[in-house]
Amino acid sequence: MGEKEGYLPFPRSFETICIHNSQDPNQWISKAVVPHIVPTTVFKIGDPRLPLKYTYSRFGNPNRTILERTLTAINKAKYGLCFASGISALTAILSALKHGGHIVSCEDVSPETYEVFNNVAPNYGICATFTDVNHMENLCSAIRDNTKLIWVENPTYTTLKVADLCTIANVARNAKILLGVDNTFLTPYLQRPLDFGANIIMQSMTKYINGHSDVIMGCICTNDRELSDQLQLMQVASGLNPSPIDCYQVLRGLKTLNLRMDQYLKNSVTLANYLRQHPAVEKVIHPGLKTHPQHDLLKTQASGHSGILSFYLRGDLAQCEKFLKHLKVFTVAEMCGGVESTIQIPFTMSHKHWKRDTKKRLMISENLIRLSVGLENICDLICDIESALEVFKQEPNCQ
Incomplete structure (x- = not known):
């Protein structure tokens, strides 16, 4: 596959990044090649006057830090956050849109995403319109003055439609709204939506990234610092963070x-x-x-x-x-x-x-x-x- 059949080249050093990023054994006293599982909920505070990296695992945990840094690197992003599930990640995105916002979504979304946009989003004062985003006339006519986000699954959940990310990104940019891409099926190994103008990448790591049907988790990657700060606030304040053990398992799955x-x-x-x-x-x-x-x-x-x-x-x-x-x-x-x-x-x-x-x-x-x-x-x-x-x-x- 790859460039041999006209596809884009595979990302350079992808395998090396997955195996080694933020995992240098020299940073641990034990020199362990595989990062330790840190299941603690609380960390000792030496000097209350000094800022600490870790205090409470909902705010941050070494296993989550390693995984988030690795995901950020392979998605070619500046910021990356892990959530307890893909739906938790999607809920965090809703919170960043503010009350009164509007979403334009592709039609053939996953049932879970449809449930969030159709039944949960109204509780945030947000409504959604589902349309064929590959037809520019349909897409442009669905955009309103209060539209904050265009959402695309690429490919879609059931009928596997592929969206033209560059064209949709141009529409979003001209309308000054965000483009979010669910990259669950292709993963950052096969598709990197930020390269084509997307503002948000969401992935259900329950699927291919973990790959062993034993962890539920989601992630969001972006290059937008303000958006990342808003999403991190939701991650911590609403308790949408994943467990250290789950982060450890996903990192293990990521290596293959x-x-x-x-x-x-x-x-x-x-x-x-x-x-x-x-x-x-x-x-x-x-x-x-x-x-x-x-x-x-x-x-x-x-x-x-x-x-x-x-x-x-x-x-x-x-x-x-x-x-x-x-x-x-x-x-x-x-x-x-x-x-x-x-x-x-x-x-x-x-x-x-x-x-x-x-x-x-x-x-x-x-x-x-x-x-x-x-x-x-x-x-x-x-x-x-x-x-x-x-x-x-x-x-x-x-x-």
């Missing part, structure tokens, strides 16, 4: 991020090409395929794609559910970005509470399947899918 992302990409492209040829499959959506409508755009602003793909089966909901039940290696779950492969039907799972007409407009139909392709042997994954599709094909409406 590039290796995992490389393999996710290989596995997902191989599986996507297999699915494209299968008679029971109507359509495959994978930004890494040339058939994706924004494939060329992706290559201008990313170094590759992750393990997320979606496809439509030729059948109804009952048949799709039967297909899922016959899988042995794939785990039926809404979670994604872990080492294990997962699969779901968004219509009845992640998006079950969405209105039917909204799902229809966004092409989230009963026969849409979303995969998070993991790190298992690709032959085992293909055999698992093939075996379940054989059962699927035997259904009368699948021919």
Whole structure:
């Protein structure tokens, strides 16, 4: 992948930064190569008159400091903050918009983000408009005098649309509003939105960055000092900070991020090409395929794609559910970005509470399947899918 196929080059020294940034063993008395876990809630104060780096773990903790500095470096940002979850990070962003603000968001956002913007934001006096941000006429017409933020998931959660970050950033800049990008699926290894004019990067580190399905955490990176100060106030004052142990685990996961992302990409492209040829499959959506409508755009602003793909089966909901039940290696779950492969039907799972007409407009139909392709042997994954599709094909409406 990378520059060999027309994508952007991979970030220089990414692996070295993840492994060594802010982790010099000489800074510890023990000279430990791996940073110590510091689970304490309180730190001893020697001289009350002198400023201290650490006093109470909600305000700051060595494990959080190391992780935040490393995330700042790999996102090519000036400031980085960790939060207890991706939703906590999103809530902190809401607080920075102030009462009476307005958000313009892409349509196919994650259900959690939709919940925050649609049901939580009004409690902050903030409303949101959902539109197709790739159509500039729609985007510009959605902007109001009180719009404070354009929000983009890149790619989007379910149908994996890729946004033109440079063009949207120009719109935001001309309107003097912020551009926030959810970079969860591509991570800073494959996409660095600040390079294209974004003001805020948010990532759910629960997914690929940690990568082992055992930690919930989010982060925000920015180059805006004032915005960073506002977000840090929310992080500390509202108790949105993560635990030291979780920070330790995410830092550990971060050290293999590039290796995992490389393999996710290989596995997902191989599986996507297999699915494209299968008679029971109507359509495959994978930004890494040339058939994706924004494939060329992706290559201008990313170094590759992750393990997320979606496809439509030729059948109804009952048949799709039967297909899922016959899988042995794939785990039926809404979670994604872990080492294990997962699969779901968004219509009845992640998006079950969405209105039917909204799902229809966004092409989230009963026969849409979303995969998070993991790190298992690709032959085992293909055999698992093939075996379940054989059962699927035997259904009368699948021919």
